Amino acid sequence: MKRIFKLRSELVFSAAISAIIAIIFAIILKEFILGSFLNNSKNTTEYVHDDVIAAIEYQLKNMNINDSNKVQKYMDKENSMLYLISIVHKDGKVIASNNKEIKSIDANEVVDGKKTFKFLNDNRKNLVKITRCDYLKDGCYLYYIYVGYGKLENENIVGIMTGIIFIIIFFLIIWKRISYISEIKSTVRSIAKGNLYERVPLKYKNELRELSEDINYMTSEMEKEDKKRSEFLTNISHDLRTPLTTILGYINMIKNGKYVSKDELNSYVDIMNKKSLYLKNILDDFFQYSKLSSKDIVLEKQKIELNELARQIVQEEEDEFIKNNLTLSINLMQEFIYIYVDPNLFLRAVNNLLSNALKYSKHNTSVEFNISKEKYNNKFYAIISASNIPEEPITDDEIENFFERLYKKDLSRQKEGSGLGLSIVKDIIKLHSGFVKTYKENNRLFFKIYMDIKF
Template sequence: MELVFIMLLSLIIAFTVAILIRNIGFEFHKESKEKRISQRYEECIIELEDKLLKVDMKDVNKINAILEENYSQLVGYEFYVVDENGRVISSSTPAMLEIDKVRIIDGARDYQISKSDANVFKITGCDSIKNGYYLYYTYLYFDENDTRMVAGALIGAVICFFFLIWGRISYISTIRLSVDKMTQGDLSEKVPCCYKNELRGLAEDINKMAEALENEEQKKNEFLTNISHDIRTPLTTILGYLNMIKNKNYDSEEALQGYIRIMERKGKFLASMLEDFFQYSKLASHDISIKYTKLDLNELLRQMKEDEEEEFLAKELKLELQLYPEVIYCMGDPELLARVVGNLLSNSIKYSQMNTSVLMKSSIEKVNYINYGVFSISNVPQESISEEEVSRLFERLYKRDNARKEEGSGLGLSIANNIIKLHGGKIEGHFVEERLIFKVYVRMQKL
């Protein structure tokens, strides 16, 4: 929008200057009437009259040949050879057949300026040739300077435009240099924010992108550090017990079986963690195919409750289920959606206060004219959590510091979020009245 304004401003400035220059020229030309008449006369009238003096004025063909060959193409001129009564004998244009007799006066000169444009003028002249024959001529100046003025104004507008936007062009070069530094890995580089236009918006967006990439890089580094710790801890335990078994550092068969059970549990944890990494990688790269099937959301939640209820009881938690009274048919991959429910339930088991309830509910909601099957899982967390932290729980590679003590990859909610996105739905997190609520939207089957 600013470029359009600058171009219009450039045109206004250029044409204003051109008109002022032309008007100065008008004033000069107004004072040079005799000079204009003299220029036209010397330009071709003298030469034409000399040629006509050398021919027989009754030889019309010869006169026609002179006018057609040399003078019919002159811009602005009209030539007439007439007798003393104004009858046209020959002319460079068929515009008139007769000229008013009162105009046929030897040496007559008439000069007229247009009332609307002082640079448009007309010269009329008449000279006696010989034997009662005259050369009557007119010259009309059609303001050729206006054409030159327009061309000059356009060129001036272009020059003015580039002069006005030169700072913007230089600023674009500055942005490019900053982007080059960012592409070379210097994400701390910031584009200076100048002007109040689209370029400033571009600079701000680039800075936001660089900041996001820098945060992402930092999160990846933190993630790798945390994952290295999470993998090293159970691996160290397994290797330690293997060494004890190898050296027979145990007192009884019961102690040996205890070591084996611990190694088995740690091994399963490592396998589960690696499976999360593999699943997250496939989902993030969209290297996964969704097998859409018509499924009953209520039935899915009912089955998940039956499968997980015993584990909740072992953790002194109560798993409750409130189902929508009607069947909710959704389109999705049953295995992937079961993974979403399982991840959310697993999160509730890890971080719920003891002797509290975890509630699963189903419902139907319409959002932007689209019907969604909705299920929510809510629990009472072990400690309060801010809305900002809730909004970050589904970020890639995010894991709360105080959750490091719990076994897990920290990818469960990210995996759930990616699965729902692939289904065209969404997950929302809220903290309401001491309960952490995860709400999942899955598109219903079209009737």
């Protein structure tokens, strides 16, 4: 038994895998970015220097650096919580600073061009400390400390990159399924245009496979219906053309006086009448089937007693069976049994069963017409059955096809009929919430109509 995975579960699993991979990549990417940022501080240090310090450095170079009061006044204007800016001598003594509490700097830090960069031990990983010392003029140096954020907001970048990586990996994982859905859509469109030979390839083991199987099943059924439709048109052409040709032929013979006696003329008329009745029966079947297929038929139901109905049917049909060397026997129940049906439609269904038995029964045998009551699936039903001995052997496959539209056992079509009779029986009984069963028992073929009993 094949195991079916739910598509929803597959998508959740794919999302989970994508998230795990994205997180791993994000961690690597984060370490790469931060590591690069730590090992090569040029971008951030130059950004800090160019953004603030360069302008201060320019102003100081154009001032008398030895005028400490003037320089201090200028430095007081550069008060900032992010920058500690000092002018120092080589020995570390502070000449002026934007923080007056700073009196000296470690002389080891006073080196032209010296730079330091590090991340602070903070939950915000992109908080940095930058120190830098540049020679100013007249033996003085510009020394500053910057504590703040670097030029790159790494956490935001990592978060964005994580999302992008997740989306890319997720779509890579499910892309084949998305493509498969597109393939299903394309195949369905092709089928809708009439290419009934098309089939959706079966992939995966989820609802998409089940959907594809259902589409293929539907297409197979449509293909069968299309074949039946073609056969239907061929059958109509044959069934109508043959008797019409016969009728027209005899009309032409009568019109041209090609008969030698009145008896011969009457025989022509009898043949024409028989063929006309055959045409009428075929057209009645076509009309009835079309009406039943329209699904808007209105049933005029009445309560009828089955034993009485069976007697009337046998009285009307018995002579026809005798003419065909058949015996029509009837077996009734001792008790009254009622059903609730549309009399005309139900009578048509029963007559079609008997007509089928009349056409296909072996000569000099009996057709049994029975009314009974039978328990099926823990429920009692009224049973109308007709059984006969077929003139030709019947296979189980043929029994399965009896109630299919346009089915004829006699493929040579030597038997007259539209091929709709038993299909009409099935549709009429279905409209009355009943069902039909057929089976072989010994050498007899049984057709049974199951109807709800009306109390």
